[in-house]
Amino acid sequence: MKTGASPAVPAAGADPTRSPVRRPPHRFLRWYRKYGFVAGFLAAPLAIYAIFVISPFVQAIYYSFTDWTGLSSNFKMVGFKNYDWLLHDDLFWTAVGHNILLLLVLPLVTLGLGLFFAFMLNVGGRRRRNAAVSGVRGAGVYKIVYFFPQVLSIAIVALLFQYTYNPRDGMLNAALDAVGLDSLEQLWLGDPDLALWCLMAVMVWSNVGFYVVLFSAGMSSIPRDFYEAALLDGANRFHTFFRVTLPLLWDTVQTGWIYMGIIALDAFAVVQIMTVGPGGPADSTEVMGYYVYTKTFRDGQAGRATAIGVAMLVVTLIFAVIVSRLGRRERLEY
Amino acid sequence: MTAQAEPSELGGVIRKDEAPEAGPLPGPATAGRTGGEGRVLNVFSHGVLVIWALMVTLPLLWAVMSSLKTDNEILTSPWGLPNSLHFENWSRAWSKSNIGDYFLNTVVVVGCSLFGTMLLGSMAAYVLARFEFPGKRIVYFTFVGGMSFPIILALVPLFYVMKNMALLNTFHGLILVYIAYSLPFTVFFLTSFFKTLPTSVAEAAMLDGASQTRTFFQVMLPMAKPGLISVGIFNFLGQWNQYMLPTVLNTGDNKVLTQGLVELAASQQYRGDWSALFAGLVLAMLPVLGVYIIFQRQVQAGLTAGALK
Numbered sequence: 001m002k003t004g005a006s007p008a009v010p011a012a013g014a015d016p017t018r019s020p021v022r023r024p025p026h027r028f029l030r031w032y033r034k035y036g037f038v039a040g041f042l043a044a045p046l047a048i049y050a051i052f053v054i055s056p057f058v059q060a061i062y063y064s065f066t067d068w069t070g071l072s073s074n075f076k077m078v079g080f081k082n083y084d085w086l087l088h089d090d091l092f093w094t095a096v097g098h099n100i101l102l103l104l105v106l107p108l109v110t111l112g113l114g115l116f117f118a119f120m121l122n123v124g125g126r127r128r129r130n131a132a133v134s135g136v137r138g139a140g141v142y143k144i145v146y147f148f149p150q151v152l153s154i155a156i157v158a159l160l161f162q163y164t165y166n167p168r169d170g171m172l173n174a175a176l177d178a179v180g181l182d183s184l185e186q187l188w189l190g191d192p193d194l195a196l197w198c199l200m201a202v203m204v205w206s207n208v209g210f211y212v213v214l215f216s217a218g219m220s221s222i223p224r225d226f227y228e229a230a231l232l233d234g235a236n237r238f239h240t241f242f243r244v245t246l247p248l249l250w251d252t253v254q255t256g257w258i259y260m261g262i263i264a265l266d267a268f269a270v271v272q273i274m275t276v277g278p279g280g281p282a283d284s285t286e287v288m289g290y291y292v293y294t295k296t297f298r299d300g301q302a303g304r305a306t307a308i309g310v311a312m313l314v315v316t317l318i319f320a321v322i323v324s325r326l327g328r329r330e331r332l333e334y
Numbered sequence: 335m336t337a338q339a340e341p342s343e344l345g346g347v348i349r350k351d352e353a354p355e356a357g358p359l360p361g362p363a364t365a366g367r368t369g370g371e372g373r374v375l376n377v378f379s380h381g382v383l384v385i386w387a388l389m390v391t392l393p394l395l396w397a398v399m400s401s402l403k404t405d406n407e408i409l410t411s412p413w414g415l416p417n418s419l420h421f422e423n424w425s426r427a428w429s430k431s432n433i434g435d436y437f438l439n440t441v442v443v444v445g446c447s448l449f450g451t452m453l454l455g456s457m458a459a460y461v462l463a464r465f466e467f468p469g470k471r472i473v474y475f476t477f478v479g480g481m482s483f484p485i486i487l488a489l490v491p492l493f494y495v496m497k498n499m500a501l502l503n504t505f506h507g508l509i510l511v512y513i514a515y516s517l518p519f520t521v522f523f524l525t526s527f528f529k530t531l532p533t534s535v536a537e538a539a540m541l542d543g544a545s546q547t548r549t550f551f552q553v554m555l556p557m558a559k560p561g562l563i564s565v566g567i568f569n570f571l572g573q574w575n576q577y578m579l580p581t582v583l584n585t586g587d588n589k590v591l592t593q594g595l596v597e598l599a600a601s602q603q604y605r606g607d608w609s610a611l612f613a614g615l616v617l618a619m620l621p622v623l624g625v626y627i628i629f630q631r632q633v634q635a636g637l638t639a640g641a642l643k
Contacts, residue, residue, distance in 0.1 A: 053488065056491040057483060170412065
């Protein structure tokens with residue numbers, strides 16, 4: 001910086017005893033001229049972020065090594081005792097198992113349906129003149145409708161389906177009754193074998209539309225020539241999908257997989273709102289996120305709760321690393 | 335360039351088919367073969383697409399229908415149409431069941447936090463995109479890293495941070511938390527957006543004597559409008575639909591819409607005013623769906639923008 005030389009000149013020429021007094025404001029002024037604007041713009045966002053996001057995360061890791069109840073201010077360090085408890089806690093492993101099941105099933109079903117519908121919308125239409133592939137008529141309307149659940153709060157969706165599943169007068173059993181399939185009526189959320197699958201259906205229902213729109217946008221940017229070429233080569237649509245569309249969309253699918261995985265690892269709202277008792281009938285819908293919540297606010301064991309939370313963070317990070325490793329392919333440019 | 339196999343294979347095919355395109359020969363042949371397949375497939379794809387469309391809309395329509403019935407009709411014939419339209423359910427939900435209050439609370443909280451998020455997020459993103467300073471990478475990754483952490487982990491200590499600052503069960507506390515948890519995505523998205531904007535206009539403004547601050551507000555922000563709209567829609571829906579944060583941090587009487595509805599549903603177990611509950615759900619759904627249908631293109635673009643980067 002050119003300003004760097006100027007304060008040194010008078011300091012060297014003038015009385016040397018005065019320079020220590022004059023220099024500090026100068027240095028500050030120089031810093032201020034250079035970074036004042038940056039600091040001014042970053043101060044408020046960084047302060048809010050540090051207080052409400054960073055500090056709680058750091059504290060959570062610290063509390064996981066204490067016997068804090070969350071109620072009193074007295075607590076002491078207990079080392080790895082909470083983690084030791086965690087490893088021997090059956091309910092924790094039940095919750096982990098459910099989260100892993102969600103992690104495997106939800107992205108597969110949701111992304112699969114999303115890809116399928118997007119392909120139908122973009123390539124499944126009747127062939128028109130001069131076009132190798134064409135979308136179905138009314139593709140725009142389908143996309144608008146499919147996206148509905150995405151703009152609704154998960155709380156509203158969960159409540160809606162709680163009544164849909166209601167065994168006595170819910171929509172589902174009433175519909176089965178109406179078509180004479182009474183024998184298929186279920187307790188749904190009240191049945192320990194079914195409850196978790198009912199939650200999964202709701203989460204699939206509310207997320208498919210997002211991926212239809214996402215993959216549609218990706219598919220419409222694939223040049224039409226590619227499809228024309230594949231069809232001329234004798235490929236049917238099945239082959240076209242797996243040999244042309246999917247490889248070209250791979251990056252988007254991978255991003256979607258991570259998004260869906262984060263949703264699967266959370267699942268707090270649907271469990272808390274939809275299932276009875278804490279964590280469903282016979283703990284059949286207990287997940288890590290909800291276990292953190294009950295351990296803190298019902299049991300007053302904040303130390304153990306934060307240990308569960310840290311375990312959840314570890315699972316999340318492992319998942320992200322696996323997906324980005326497994327999914328790594330050479331990027332196709334087009 | 336990086337991928338060899340597939341594009342070159344396809345490229346070869348494209349070159350092959352460009353030549354005969356002018357000739358009449360392949361036209362009818364291919365049309366004849368795929369025409370039949372196309373028709374069958376077309377019926378199949380419409381069939382599948384309609385089924386999913388029904389699966390999406392039926393629960394929503396069922397809620398609307400139930401909200402216009404009497405309690406007795408809801409319990410005895412869940413699928414039947416209402417004998418007459420009971421719009422008084424809606425007004426009862428709005429005033430007696432406090433849905434109106436919850437609605438206004440949500441408007442206030444989301445309005446303030448959305449403004450704060452956009453202002454602070456774009457300021458941070460602008461500085462991170464356009465200026466060099468020590469620690470820049472650390473600041474950027476600190477913000478962006480917040481996207482992948484499970485919020486529930488921070489929620490327990492956050493509850494006590496808020497309690498100590500006397501922010502628990504207050505609107506301004508909730509607003510600050512909403513802003514803080516919206517910053518990671520906002521900064522991530524807008525930083526890359528500001529990087530794509532040309533520098534020349536801002537430089538011209540500086541040469542004309544505009545200060546850095548003025549350049550930002552009067553030149554750069556208007557230029558960043560498309561990005562601001564996308565991320566604004568994303569944040570609006572995320573904050574309007576937020577459930578976990580208010581459930582833990584705002585347990586007083588001034589509830590927001592989502593937690594108010596869940597509370598209302600829980601109280602039905604002994605009150606049994608089902609029609610008011612469905613009316614509440616519909617009142618909460620309709621404005622968001624209405625706004626979505628009007629701005630559907632922008633909403634779809636805004637919500638998927640983050641994943642398409």
